[in-house]
Amino acid sequence: MATRVSVSFEDKVAYLTFSEENERRPCTLDWDVLKELRNAVSQIEDNIPDTRLVIVQSASPKSFIVGANIAALEELNPENIMEWVRQGHDVFLRLRKLPIPVIAKVESYALGGGLELAMACDFIVATENAVFAQPEASLGVMPGWGGSFRLINLVGPNRAKQLFMTGEHISAKQAYEWGLVNLVCSAEEIDEKLNEIAEKIVQNDYQVLAFVKRMINNISDVRDENGILLEEISSSVCLNSESTKARLNAFFEKRRKK
Numbered sequence: 001m002a003t004r005v006s007v008s009f010e011d012k013v014a015y016l017t018f019s020e021e022n023e024r025r026p027c028t029l030d031w032d033v034l035k036e037l038r039n040a041v042s043q044i045e046d047n048i049p050d051t052r053l054v055i056v057q058s059a060s061p062k063s064f065i066v067g068a069n070i071a072a073l074e075e076l077n078p079e080n081i082m083e084w085v086r087q088g089h090d091v092f093l094r095l096r097k098l099p100i101p102v103i104a105k106v107e108s109y110a111l112g113g114g115l116e117l118a119m120a121c122d123f124i125v126a127t128e129n130a131v132f133a134q135p136e137a138s139l140g141v142m143p144g145w146g147g148s149f150r151l152i153n154l155v156g157p158n159r160a161k162q163l164f165m166t167g168e169h170i171s172a173k174q175a176y177e178w179g180l181v182n183l184v185c186s187a188e189e190i191d192e193k194l195n196e197i198a199e200k201i202v203q204n205d206y207q208v209l210a211f212v213k214r215m216i217n218n219i220s221d222v223r224d225e226n227g228i229l230l231e232e233i234s235s236s237v238c239l240n241s242e243s244t245k246a247r248l249n250a251f252f253e254k255r256r257k258k
Contacts (some may be wrong), residue, residue, distance in 0.1 A: 005036035019059035023096040024105035028069035065114030088145035092120040119150040123182040135167035140244030149227030
């Protein structure tokens with residue numbers, strides 16, 4: 001496994017950090033990373049209400065998370081794809097349903113599953129060089145961890161269609177204008193801005209914030225449940241198609257030559 005997940009606690013804030021053993025490579029997601037993320041969320045749950053805020057981040061400013069790693073993609077097949085989707089949804093939902101605010105700190109690339117993880121948080125704070133995309137269609141696969149419905153909640157159906165159908169990368173500035181990102185600042189300012197937000201959050205009443213978060217999230221819960229089921233089914237259908245198999249094989253071959 002290349003990407004690891006750790007949790008540290010400081011001044012009522014939990015820092016959930018993804019780090020890559022090979023510093024030249026970006027953080028990615030696989031079965032083991034999902035398991036580590038689940039364990040990290042459990043640690044945070046055990047420290048509530050002493051912990052009042054979670055910041056999800058990458059240890060490297062070069063990327064947030066760029067999606068599933070190559071080894072994980074090569075292991076996916078029609079028999080295990082639905083379990084892969086369920087496992088991702090399970091841990092992302094646990095993160096989303098924490099009774100405390102969860103902020104994604106995004107520096108550089110948040111692609112595919114990385115963007116889906118960021119959208120499972122309550123909101124996103126990004127640096128000016130951050131880049132966002134849902135490029136799954138180029139590989140013939142579905143966004144499987146909430147992208148198909150959370151992106152609609154944030155940017156609206158037409159812009160969500162544009163991002164899915166083109167696979168284009170959008171800048172932090174554009175993501176902010178579209179409502180995907182709450183705040184954009186320079187790399188030098190982001191920790192200071194997050195500290196300012198954290199100070200305001202931890203001063204507020206824990207129970208009120210928990211109720212408010214739950215009520216706001218409940219507005220989309222029914223649609224989310226339907227979306228999870230549709231992502232499972234459509235992911236299985238796509239992975240069975242000859243077009244997807246050809247696209248994935250071409251992608252794997254290209255990566256092997258690098």
